[in-house]
Amino acid sequence: MQTEISIKRVTPRIPGGFPEYLPKEQILFNRMFATIRSVYERFGFLPLETPAVEFTGVLLAKGGGDTDKQVYRLYAKSDSADKGDAEEPAADSNGATEKKTAFIDTGRSLHFDLTVPLARYVAQRFNDLVFPFRRYQMQKVWRGEGSQKGRFREFYQCDIDVIGTTSPLVDAEIPSIINTVFEELGLPAYTIGVNNRKILNGVFATFGASKQVSKDALTMLDKIDKIGKDSVTAGLCDLGFTAEQTAQLMNIIALRGEPGEVFVQLQANGVDNELFSEGVGQLKLVVEAMQAFGVPKGKYCLDLSIARGLDYYTGTVYETTLNDYPAVGSVCSGGRYDNLCEYYIDKNLPGVGISIGLSRLFYQLKDIGFFQGDVTPISRLMIAIADPSARQYAMTMAAQFRQHGVNTEVYWEDGKLGKQVKYAQRLGIPYVAVLGGNEMTNGTVALKVMSTGSQTQSTFQEALQIVSADLN
């Protein structure tokens, strides 16, 4: 067939920050995705998926911060069938004399996280949900970030939240979920760090700090890994803490070791404050629970320096790091908050949640060489046709293998056997069934084991047994 010369071609490329993989990588990515989902379900979380698109006004209800700058707005042609449904007129109403713009603001935008859509969903469906509402949500989100290495504008978040609960036992269960996910993903050595904001806020309170100063102090402490201890010390003094208070704070957040000892030292600090005591009590419960849930000792630590950036956390906070790759930062974070839906309904909905930034984690794991060795391929078996007369036999055989759950493809192209086997090799397919006139006559398959090169005449049942031997 001849290509028409009149076609004006466009260079095939994608914008930066929007990741895309080759099939072998996609298989790895999907398996990680499936593992996370499977663990979330094993802990009884219900699936939820919200539209990628929300009303801009709903997304930005909270306001403040850089969110507004990061949101991608959806525009449509002014003669589109979708007339948009902005909550407020998108354009100036006095623009009648101006040239009509070709694109109109539809009043909708791409979500930038899964927490705001969750809050909107829970507020909207409040009467249809069973509380405590345990939900997981694994979707892409979009942010108009700069285009540095490893920064994504489109990426997956894998979130769980339990909504409508104040029970610290729910906080206590979370590290067990993180541990199970990371264990089943087979990640390199990691540490689940836990803390409770009430402890630091309690200390701030005894220092007479206002609510705002407490917030600023947490933000300052959260930067310690980036800007260093000295800058944080200086920053705390700038916020009005005395040198003595700052020293006491720095001592507290530096406490490490066996949880039991840390608690002893923490309480020896002489802080007498209700919030502080509540925080310590809840943190103790979380630590006890990790033991009851069987989280191994080396996999978690009590880290009083964990503050987290987001200001809506009010209690337990989590941060998970890879021991040998501190530069990667936290790969699973979260915490407890007091009121999920306050910008949408007048109901108190406290909860606790965590998020795994899968696209970023996947990128970083690739970067540190985590994915070694062969990728498990999709097809378990390729059927090669050695003689055109065996085509119908190949169809029947393929159908039989598939009926027994074996992922099977047939090489349908005309081509020498060598070329066919080469295709299987390139895709890493472990078995090839060669079918020709002989096999058709005898009702057998010539089964080739790609790893050894050995080939044996087998009945279908024999071949099935070999091919599905190490399948679940």
Add this chain to the structure above:
Amino acid sequence: MQTEISIKRVTPRIPGGFPEYLPKEQILFNRMFATIRSVYERFGFLPLETPAVEFTGVLLAKGGGDTDKQVYRLYAKSDSADKGDAEEPAADSNGATEKKTAFIDTGRSLHFDLTVPLARYVAQRFNDLVFPFRRYQMQKVWRGEGSQKGRFREFYQCDIDVIGTTSPLVDAEIPSIINTVFEELGLPAYTIGVNNRKILNGVFATFGASKQVSKDALTMLDKIDKIGKDSVTAGLCDLGFTAEQTAQLMNIIALRGEPGEVFVQLQANGVDNELFSEGVGQLKLVVEAMQAFGVPKGKYCLDLSIARGLDYYTGTVYETTLNDYPAVGSVCSGGRYDNLCEYYIDKNLPGVGISIGLSRLFYQLKDIGFFQGDVTPISRLMIAIADPSARQYAMTMAAQFRQHGVNTEVYWEDGKLGKQVKYAQRLGIPYVAVLGGNEMTNGTVALKVMSTGSQTQSTFQEALQIVSADLN
């Protein structure tokens, strides 16, 4: 905790055409999604996921049609970190004196199907792919449609394509894939209709029709279910066909019955044309293959009236309908095309593919009452805590059940046993393990079977066996 009065609340709502489900529906949707994916993989298709966002110029490379009007453009605040990378300046360059617009066109848009991104991907990654390239892709797409009932602006498409093959055996395998998907989804009675455009195009050619008239005639025939036989007859005459030719065409597309008989009658029509014969030959092969693959007789039909709307199909075409719900239209369609990537690279890449519009199918299945009976819940077991002293025991038990692959949640809230059991009931969780002081002392669980209400003291092993009895 008191709600702050100063918060300005926004009504929680979502725009029309962007579907969202309650958890019970989401579970059903996800199971359908997983079934389709599992079948696609069983037939050896590789996973692919492309970004939701592409360069607008790449998406619209083909041009023409209503696509341009349906595409959602991404705009960002002009002070966003994402400066955009439009291929051409988005605004007039002589607009220096005008007020600077607050939002800029990033030069990117949401994809409106998965075929254009596939074409871009294959063109861009040509040297890294193994051909024939068998890929599946199951993602959301976005279209600025009007907001009629059942019309979605955000919806899932579940596509497979085989790229870089002219073998009619690949066409012949497709109906077996469709049949396996629909069988495993447990859909109500359906018919996989097959045709080959070469047959009708061959007939048009013997009538002396130009390429354009042939295209228009196919488009006309595609409308027969919507506008009726008479209007199509009139339309064909308007295109320049004689009354006799039109009558012959209408006779051909009305042929029904056993494939063997249809072929006899078709060839008795006296059409002598190479394209026609090629089409008939390929269609015969498809029908024979369906038998070899084990597609049951009642599940497919040869339907010479199938034309399909898209003009890029050149050979085999597929359309699947629900026998008892003709108004639903085709729920799985596709066909063979000559050149996937012609707008991106100068390589001939013929292929064949199909698409299942899952969001639409799901909506329609709900509409016809397909989803009856109980939804299989996520959690298999809920642990109820009858006595606070049993909390640690509950944690240990939960961990054990989960280690054995049982989806397990614990009711952590304080609350009477009745309230706890009620929660399990509302979520449809089939088993409840009640744990109190007794159970803790004896290392047992009081296992309640929700369907019967019976409760028995069991060892962990006994309980595990009961709870996981009918799991795979």
